[in-house]
Amino acid sequence: MENCTLYTHEVEMEKVLTRMRAHFGEQAVKVTGPEHQWEQLTISSGKKLLRKGNTLTITYRQRAIPGYQLVRNDDPVTANLLGMYGFVQQLPADNPDLKELLLAKVATLNTEIAFLATPSFNGDLRAAVMELAHELDGIFFCENNFIFKTDVQGFWDKTGALLLDVNGHSTATNLTVNINTRYFDSQEAPSDTATARKERNRQLLEEMKVKTTPNLPVIADESQVVLRSVEEVAQRAAVLAAVNTVAFGYLESPAVISYLQQHQLWDKTTPAEKAFLEDPQDEAKTRETWKCEDIWVLLWALNKVPSLGEMDALCNLDMVPEEAFPFRGPASDPAVFLAGATSLRNASEILDANDLYYRANWACVDARLRSEKEPVHPGIVYERHYALNWLINYRDQTWDEVTCDT
Known part of the structure; x- marks a missing residue:
């Protein structure tokens, strides 16, 4: 058969x-x-x-x-x-x-x-x-x-x-993505808040010389979104920060696994993160180093850093005050950081950032499809969009399954 x-x-x-x-x-x-x-x-x-x-x-x-x-x-x-x-x-x-x-x-x-x-x-x-x-x-x-x-x-x-x-090879050169219009006909009209947010960010990106399109839909507004809890965001940042040290080669994975298990964070570690820690190959390490941008976004959401910064500027986690950083070595206790994470930025701030990076990510994808240079750093934009989508519970996706649709 x-x-x-x-x-x-x-x-x-x-x-x-x-x-x-x-x-x-x-x-x-x-x-x-x-x-x-x-x-x-x-x-x-x-x-x-x-x-x-x-x-x-x-x-x-x-x-x-x-x-x-x-x-x-x-x-x-x-x-x-x-x-x-x-x-x-x-x-x-x-x-x-x-x-x-x-x-x-x-x-x-x-x-x-x-x-x-x-x-x-x-x-x-x-x-x-x-x-x-x-x-x-x-x-x-x-x-x-x-x-x-x-x-x-x-x-x-x-x-x-x-x-x-599975080896990354292709013989096709294009793929058409068609969507039945019936799925758009039943959509509710976007709220004034969501529409205004879209237009503000489009104008901001245009001023940055980042091409946008009016055809991208609005994102959820404050009445529709349910943000991740402070505790969930703090735990996610703590796990990411520990795993990231293996990606950059600062620590060996057994020490980080032991740390996460000792401090009851292992069950907050995702299947993909566990697989990485169990077999941290060089290619996977390179991909995982980009998660520093996700850590930066989560610390911003927790009010530990003042702003996300420029889309072309890599984050600098060394600038985060020691007491505000989630991982300070395998001998440290994450309880101090977790206890100090007491509030999130309001939904409006987080949605503003999510909408902005959503449109910037579209601009990067559109430029690649046209064989043009991306207008902002695509790696930075993608990772920050990823973390922001997780923060707003986009499609209720778990960390490993977050999508950055454009």
């Missing part, structure tokens, strides 16, 4: 039944469940007869609430897509612009369609699956891709071009 999975933004699965009947003939397709909401399709013979014993079984599942953004909930499909998004984020990429498009595509997916071929995907079965991929504008994700005859784990587009594999 061979299998593959197709992911699509589409939710109308009658199209699958129609396509399979058109390809194989109506008599070839056995339908389990009502045709308008079928549960399984089994294809065995018909207009284009399959070889004796060859079958194709198709099942699907969908998000409980279809849309174009990933919001954490108990829905298993959404949980799978969030995991997929996080997986793509961690992959290297020879073509980073294409990776950004793939991330955008993953956020729009609503349906996963599973194909099981017995004993294998012969030419006719493969042709039918590819026709369907074209009609549904889908992408494939496979660990062992029997459709494209490769054992490399990765993502392929509807033409069979490789979007991204």
Whole structure:
């Protein structure tokens, strides 16, 4: 048996039944469940007869609430897509612009369609699956891709071009991200507060010679957002500061693991951070050093530093007063810092910053897509946007799964 999975933004699965009947003939397709909401399709013979014993079984599942953004909930499909998004984020990429498009595509997916071929995907079965991929504008994700005859784990587009594999390779050069307009038609009108914030930040960025667009939507306003608690922010900063010393090579990971366990911070350490500490390879260390910018944002939110500073200026954690810094070595006690973290900046300040970095991040992505120089430092902007999204509970995402949609 061979299998593959197709992911699509589409939710109308009658199209699958129609396509399979058109390809194989109506008599070839056995339908389990009502045709308008079928549960399984089994294809065995018909207009284009399959070889004796060859079958194709198709099942699907969908998000409980279809849309174009990933919001954490108990829905298993959404949980799978969030995991997929996080997986793509961690992959290297020879073509980073294409990776950004793939991330955008993953956020729009609503349906996963599973194909099981017995004993294998012969030419006719493969042709039918590819026709369907074209009609549904889908992408494939496979660990062992029997459709494209490769054992490399990765993502392929509807033409069979490789979007991204685990080694960072691609053969595709572009990816279209389409969203059904129905998901915008039901949107509530933005509040005056959110609209004013958007326009202030657009003007500020224009004065900084950072190109913006009026088409980006507003972000949540004060009536909609629920900030992380002071305790949660302080604990996150404490963990990040400790892990960051391993990234920069100041400490060995066993000492930091012991410290986090001793001071009841290990259960606040994320799965990705634990994996890094258990095997801190050089490439991972380089990525992790950027988290100093996230620490800076959290300290700003906790009123430990006066401002975020310029978008082109790397933060300097050495400027933080010793008593205000969350980690002062494995012999120190984080209790002093945690007890001293008593307040957050108000929601308006944090949302102002979030909206500003959201638009600046879009400007960086847009410049890359146009093969132009980014107008501000993309690494600084991305990491600060990341931490600010976490602070405002963007899509209720955990630290490892924060998305920086643009």
